[in-house]
Structure formats: structure tokens, C-alpha cells
Amino acid sequence: MQLTRRDLFATSSIALASLSRAFGQTPPVPQTSFDPLRRNVGIFTGRGGTIGMLVAQDGIVVVDTQFADTAAIALGNLKQMTARTIDVLINTHHHGDHTSGNIVFRSAAAKHVAHRNVPALQKAQAAAAKTEAQQAYADTTFDTTWSATVGTETVNLKYYGPGHTSGDSVTTFQNANVVHMGDLMFHQRHPRVDRGAGASIRNWIVTLESVTKEHPADTIYIAGHAKENLPVTVTRDDLLKFRDYFSGLLAFVQKGISSGRPAAEIVKAGTVPGFAGYEGNSEGTIQAAYDELTAKG
Numbered sequence: 097m098q099l100t101r102r103d104l105f106a107t108s109s110i111a112l113a114s115l116s117r118a119f120g121q122t123p124p125v126p127q128t129s130f131d132p133l134r135r136n137v138g139i140f141t142g143r144g145g146t147i148g149m150l151v152a153q154d155g156i157v158v159v160d161t162q163f164a165d166t167a168a169i170a171l172g173n174l175k176q177m178t179a180r181t182i183d184v185l186i187n188t189h190h191h192g193d194h195t196s197g198n199i200v201f202r203s204a205a206a207k208h209v210a211h212r213n214v215p216a217l218q219k220a221q222a223a224a225a226k227t228e229a230q231q232a233y234a235d236t237t238f239d240t241t242w243s244a245t246v247g248t249e250t251v252n253l254k255y256y257g258p259g260h261t262s263g264d265s266v267t268t269f270q271n272a273n274v275v276h277m278g279d280l281m282f283h284q285r286h287p288r289v290d291r292g293a294g295a296s297i298r299n300w301i302v303t304l305e306s307v308t309k310e311h312p313a314d315t316i317y318i319a320g321h322a323k324e325n326l327p328v329t330v331t332r333d334d335l336l337k338f339r340d341y342f343s344g345l346l347a348f349v350q351k352g353i354s355s356g357r358p359a360a361e362i363v364k365a366g367t368v369p370g371f372a373g374y375e376g377n378s379e380g381t382i383q384a385a386y387d388e389l390t391a392k393g
């Protein structure tokens with residue numbers, strides 16, 4: 097089945113309302129859309145990290161789940177298209193804007209996969225937020241790589257070491273030549289660097305470069321987040337620009353450290369030279385770079 101925008105928009109409001117009631121919510125209001133990319137792989141955007149989907153007659157894969165309300169819309173759309181069970185549900189990492197809809201998708205999926213560090217990180221996050229009752233955790237985990245044949249598609253997961261957290265998977269739809277980066281890719285936005293969850297800017301730089309080397313020049317990359325009005329689908333050049341952003345960030349912060357400036361002063365300077373157009377608050381990112389560069393051991 098070819099996935100079209102029309103199919104996924106053709107969801108009845110009755111179905112949505114009943115799905116939402118099942119999860120104790122008021123009927124959904126968020127703005128959502130579905131955009132096909134290539135060979136039955138598309139993206140669902142609503143609130144939170146971009147959801148990637150493979151929807152074919154012989155296989156369904158869902159990558160990330162946003163929040164319960166938008167997840168209910170995405171699942172409602174999917175159920176309008178096909179009665180098939182989701183073959184594989186994937187979490188790119190544990191953050192709430194990528195996993196809070198797990199509870200909506202879980203019963204519709206045969207298998208739920210994430211890197212082996214994700215369930216523990218998600219549990220700690222849920223305990224801190226007192227949202228334990230609203231969680232669903234991956235039942236299949238992997239260390240470095242994981243692969244599955246889903247219909248005529250091959251889905252590969254790979255862990256490149258710490259980056260945005262210490263549990264980020266890169267998901268490759270091999271035949272479609274589409275890669276979901278999770279939050280390893282922010283399109284022109286200052287990224288969250290979750291040092292408490294084992295993040296590493298230095299290895300994030302290596303990861304971005306490795307990913308581009310391991311995929312063809314015309315791969316479509318899905319970013320977790322993008323600057324307002326910019327697409328969440330990007331190219332190899334965008335990944336390498338993001339690598340350069342991090343290199344510039346580390347150089348800028350290291351210069352401040354070397355000249356004896358305190359963290360607060362470096363953070364206040366506010367912009368990474370050459371990347372002033374990036375959206376969001378750079379303070380957290382600069383602080384994380386400072387902490388990483390001055391960490392002992």
C-alpha cells in the first residue's frame with residue numbers, strides 16, 4: 097500500500113474521540129500532520145519528537161511516540177489505514193517527548209525495542225516526575241546493533257555510544273534509505289545535552305560523522321526537532337553542519353576556560369560564533385559543554 101497524505105488525514109473525529117476517552121483525555125486539539133517521505137516511510141509531527149513510520153501491507157514500524165494525546169491521533173490514523181498489528185515499536189531514547197505515548201502504542205505493537213540503557217533511564221525519569229503509572233518500557237533491548245526484516249524492508253538500529261543521552265539509537269530503513277536520528281539531530285536548534293543521562297558532546301561529534309559515512313549521499317534523515325518553520329527532514333550536509341556547531345561550541349567554551357573566565361560569564365556570552373541563527377536557549381548547551389570540558393577523569 098502506498099502511504100499518502102490523504103489516507104492519514106482521513107481519520108474520523110469519532111474514532112479519535114473514543115481513542116482519547118480510552119486514555120482519560122479530553123478530545124485532542126493538537127495540530128498534527130503526516131508526510132510521506134520515501135518507499136512507505138513517513139513522518140508524523142504533532143507535539144514532541146518527530147515520529148517515524150513505515151506503513152506497508154506487509155509490515156509496520158513506528159519510531160517514537162511523542163505524548164499520549166498526539167500518539168492517540170497517530171495510532172487512530174494508522175488504524176484507519178490497516179488492521180495489521182505494528183510489527184516493531186522503537187524508542188530512539190528515553191526522553192518524555194519521545195516515550196510518553198508508549199502506553200498508547202504498546203498494546204497495538206508485537207515488539208518494543210530500544211537500546212539497553214533506555215528502560216533504566218526512563219524509569220528514573222518517571223520516578224522523578226511521578227509518572228510511573230503512565231509508562232510502557234521496551235521489552236527487547238540491544239547493545240550495539242539490532243536488525244529485523246519487516247515485510248520487504250530491513251530495519252537496522254545502531255548505538256554509537258553516548259551522544260544526546262547514553263541510550264540513543266539511529267534507525268535505518270535500509271531500502272527506503274531513510275534514517276531516523278532521534279535527538280541526535282536538532283535542525284538549527286540548540287540541543288539538550290543530557291549529562292545526567294550520560295551525554296557526551298565529544299562523542300556526539302564522532303557519531304554524526306560516522307552516521308554520514310555509513311549512509312549514501314542521498315539518505316533522508318529525520319531530526320527529532322527543528323527550528324520553527326524549518327523541516328524535520330534533513331540531509332547529510334545538515335548533519336555535518338550540526339557536527340560543526342558542536343566543534344564550534346567546544347572551541348568557544350574551551351577558549352573561555354583557557355582564559356580563566358568563569359562558567360557564568362561564558363554562558364552569558366550566549367552565542368556560538370557562526371551559529372547565531374539557532375533557535376532556543378543556548379545557555380544549557382554552553383553549560384553542558386563547560387561541564388564536559390572541565391570534568392575530571
Ligand SMILES: [Zn+2]
Nearest residue numbers: 189191260279
Ligand atoms: Zn531527547
